[in-house]
Amino acid sequence: MSQIIEALFLGLIEGLTEFLPVSSTGHLLLVGHFLGFESTGKTFEVLIQLGAILAILSVYFNKLWSIAKALPHDPMARHFVTGVLIAFLPAAVIGALLHGFIKEVLFDPWIVCTTLIVGGFVLLAIDRMPLEATKTDATRFPLSMYFKIGLIQCAAMVPGVSRSGATIVGAMLMGASKRAAAEFSFFLAMPTMAGAFTYDLLKNYKFLSANDAAIIGAGFISAFIAALLVVRLLLDYVSRHGFTPFAYWRILVGAAGLAGLIVYG
Template identity: 65%
Template sequence: MLIDLLKAAFLGIVEGLTEFIPVSSTGHLLLLGHFFGFDDQDFGKTFTVLIQLGSILAILSVYFVRLVQIARGLLDDPQARRFVLGVLIAFLPAALVGALLHGFIKGVLFNPWIVCISLVVGGLVLLWVDQLNLKPRFHDAMRFSLPMYLAIGAFQCLAMIPGVSRSGATIVSAMFLGADKRSAAEFSFYLAMPTMAGAFAYDLYKNLDQMTGHNTAVVAVGFVTAFVAGWFVVKGLLAYVSRHGFALFAYWRLIVGGIGLAALIAGV
């Protein structure tokens, strides 16, 4: 029991640190679960999804005042209503694909080989994007066009492949569609709220039978540590990305993916 709780605490920290940066939190958790022996076909993968609630609450706590302002603006502010509509439009593709392919995603794609390959490919893409001389037209996440919100949501579906990174897919697609780095990262935060909450609720509903006393305690520990780690990342990521870009995350992906592939080939 104690060992499982310690593993859950560590994995929760990893979830919180990696959820909002373009390195794939799910990919990291699956690899650690595989090499830690914490990848039971059912609960290990369910745990990976459920502890995301801690990261969701981290965003809500950091953006609480801003979210309250947006909620109040729904009554008399057309821009606030348009932004909420944009977030819902961006959320829909992932909601549909996730519901339709839930079994395939967890049964086939949650695979350490796929994770490692996706990490390496995604790292190369980030390095390429960081070198491009993109000319941003949008500097405020609340002012993207509605078709742009939909396109970002469609690209988010690529993150159904573990190792791709939800934040990476949304940030890169937003930049290609005309957003600057800061607004692209900020919209990724906003879109994470319904996307991760939906994944959490759906997975919990599908796996309620697994929530025994022991498993609930394990998820609770992972949830708490994910919240704490995620809070610090959300507070600092926008400023870092604005100044330094994505090269650090790209190299991290290449290192982790390369080490993972080497370990898998060696039969570890």
Template identity: 60%
Template structure:
């Protein structure tokens, strides 16, 4: 049997590797939890949400200078104001969906079978988008139109289904709206900041009574591991997709989904 510390390290690595790739971090975490026999564990489900903040901290570190400049100019520069408004517009649909359907989704859809099917379908979508002859009109994530920000935010709501991928939904929709691969990926990073901070705050507040010293130590381990792993992945991902597209991640999704279905079927 693996200790809780080892499980936290493995889950932290999985979170850091998959959070900003279009492969679904939630889906991968749920499948690894299933392998560990942690299905239905209230603490470990909360753990998955809490360690996402480590991945978000990686984005803040990598893009600190750019984000700091936007923050300083937010009240004097119309372009900075417009970007901040755009991120908020893109963030609001997920808030509404989470408040209205979050409990039902966690109760009904957080299932390994759903994850595997979603991974396969999402992989097919990535292959499709990668083969389209798109003509990008936007090359900077801070210059998208306001309707485009809203459209990306609405598309992101599909990622509430585990296995769909928040970053994948954001990237695919941004590209269909006219963004190039790099700016689409970067905006998915920026949109993750308010989305995941809100999810962290909500889950931590809701489950604060269950947290003891041992739980906090396990979360801290997963947080640090996900932070370090995410920094490495994000720095590599942008250059990779700019040169090679999303086919690798599409086949990754399909492979994991198919293997997961086989394992689930044999497990029965």
């Protein structure tokens, strides 16, 4: 039963942090490390992301459905879907090629703490830049911009970097408004996280037991509920307040994690 409670707690962390620029995987790995939580093949941290995916789908269902219906006759709908697929492609290729290396080498709490701190200072620097927002609609970015955002997203394969943080910052540096950058980060999350979920499940389903399935299910439910709350609130918050609170949070968590590793191992 204690594992189920831990899974619910970790799922809550996943849902609350997945779409914030603070690295959900980094938080999961750190908290799991200090709790002594170990998942088979380190699949839990990836598979519970399905809850966050479904949270986005539920919030944006009407908009996604209207885009899907418009595909046969609307060039802009096709442009946007093509852009999302182009942005997803780099992560799909690199993630498949480096899957083993990422889990065996990069899923390390020392790396997580370091990247959390470095990423925090990057966000502070971005918030202080006088960036000009020339693109305010996430569905109308140039195709080349979608591809560049996809390349930047690959940096988040290093735990602690933050997928949402990388894509939002990358888009803003290319002229997107904070709101448009955050919204596109949500859209890009769907194929990226669904792809990671599917690939990881195919690689590890033979090793998962009924107990693993129960633990993953508990984390999934918790992640869905928490992510639903965050997706609804984040766009307005980021548009008005920027990233400084998240930057300080990253630095605080990274520093606390390093202190914990030095003291407790």
